[in-house]
Amino acid sequence: MKQVKRIQSFLNTNNIDAAFITTPDNVFYFTGFRSNPHERLLGVLIFKDDTPFIICPQMEVPDALATGWTGDIVGHQDTENAWDIVVQTIQNKVGVIQSLAIEKAHLTVERQEAILERIPEIQISRIDEEINKLRVIKTEDELVNMRKAAELADFAIEVGCKEIAEGKTELEILNAIESAVKEKGGYQMSFDTMVLSGPKTASPHGNPGDRKIQKGDFVIFDLGVIYNGYCSDITRTVAFGEPTEDKREVYDTVRRAEEAAVNAVKPGITAMELDKIARDVITDAGYGEYFTHRLGHGLGISVHEFPSITGVNDMKLETGMVFTIEPGIYHPNITGVRIEDDVVVTENGVEVLTKFPKELIVL
């Protein structure tokens, strides 16, 4: 409930009656209840002063209870209108509310209209930034989980390297990785694992398929594991067979860019400064046009979260923030290479969560 109190204090300061939080990841953050409600309504309603309540599908009420959440829990059946129940619950608890903060980056237009239909005079404002401010600074408890998630990601890369062999397909290797992670403890991946080889490495977002690994290929692994609700996200690129000089040069450039950015992490540096440090290394080596995406993204309960580490974000980084650093070069005629670590800003600089080696591994 500590984080709920932070929201209540924000509501009191800004004289807003309540906040309705609907992103599943944020519901988990504030209540400990993790659910994927699909199209059904899931949310937590936090009042300025009164006891908050979770609204969730009726059949998930026992799971919500089992989390130990000490607020109220209200279920809705498939045959009921969940919005009628939300508004009725609000009225039963506190009477009429005049203002409500919502997650504008998550709540749909239809859902906002459902609220406005039932409480036409209500003033709607944003709670997104306040939640971002809370979530972006990880507590020590959260870091414990993230270290473990990163350790599992390192393990998964190790499995991937061992699986590489002439004639094996990307999907066979991917499958072996995910099986090993599940066998280790039933962990889920943070996102669909990516294994790309040969010319396919030149696409930052390609799809693993039936392509067979051949001598001379670079292979990119991009994957993450969830531990206690917290995500890791790692990328490593390895060589199968002795690489050509031009491939080595691309690899070394990405590695120098990545390490330069990692080493520059400290409280007070801005996201855009970090992006520039990595980008300058790649540009100076003549590959600037092939680094086609931002440097990284925040990481935590969500695999992509606030803040975005881009060349246009002047936000100063602070102790406790966790994000990825993942420069890449995608050269259509040479190879693609990406190297990605998860880092925490610490008082003295940086803690790197992912520890798998970054020297070019030739298998």
Add this chain to the structure above:
Amino acid sequence: MKQVKRIQSFLNTNNIDAAFITTPDNVFYFTGFRSNPHERLLGVLIFKDDTPFIICPQMEVPDALATGWTGDIVGHQDTENAWDIVVQTIQNKVGVIQSLAIEKAHLTVERQEAILERIPEIQISRIDEEINKLRVIKTEDELVNMRKAAELADFAIEVGCKEIAEGKTELEILNAIESAVKEKGGYQMSFDTMVLSGPKTASPHGNPGDRKIQKGDFVIFDLGVIYNGYCSDITRTVAFGEPTEDKREVYDTVRRAEEAAVNAVKPGITAMELDKIARDVITDAGYGEYFTHRLGHGLGISVHEFPSITGVNDMKLETGMVFTIEPGIYHPNITGVRIEDDVVVTENGVEVLTKFPKELIVL
């Protein structure tokens, strides 16, 4: 482009200048381009008369091109404002637009505000129902994919049954199923596979874990496989060791309910009538309070899509609609049982896509 033309004809009839479609599944439906853009902007802008365009992250432009989409493709970099690019592209193509249909059940409040900031006079309306009307009737091409997806789901259940053994955990069985599906052809699951055993079967949405299978358990498998972008979704409940009489009774009741509903499917029957047919069987047997969810949901590109098969939906079912039928009883003191098939409404009645046997299997 046939489906794009249907939207253009809707826009012309209703005198709306353009539609902006942003659900990834709908972008796939209209363009053939499948992408998970995370927080980045992805959409297809369909004009009343002019050539439509996809807006997507710059690094995905090659993948969009590779689909064979014959409309335009506009990329946006991480350092650019995607909404400025959308509005600029509209202006370059057709000048000012005065009205826009959006997916109100998908577009966020923040994104609607981004449009309104840039085109303050624009009239915004809904396109959701029109898209639902198109997607709900499957073409023969789509059915070919769905039959194959269902066949893979049957295969996955077969694997699950073979894996059940004393002392194996739910997660070990789950892992074996997903590995077998991936090995068969790199297929992805429609959603996180569910394997629940013993008392855990009494939760409709439980989480598979380390529980070891014991003699006397019922085991519920709920899973689906994606084939060419189309989902299947099947549930089977099997017994490990000879079941008690009360468990058998629960099973038989669910099976009778499920088969009664499946056999009643035909053009013209309503969703709520179908729900009632299954629910009556369960209620008459005395288990009504333990059937805590709707009968089923539409199925296709999305694993949950329009229409919802609930007791409050008076929509008439039509030839070509595909949905699940999945009654369940979740009895805390006996067992949980759910049986689920994917069905197509045909001119003469029903085609059942999932074919795994429904007699109680005792392993």
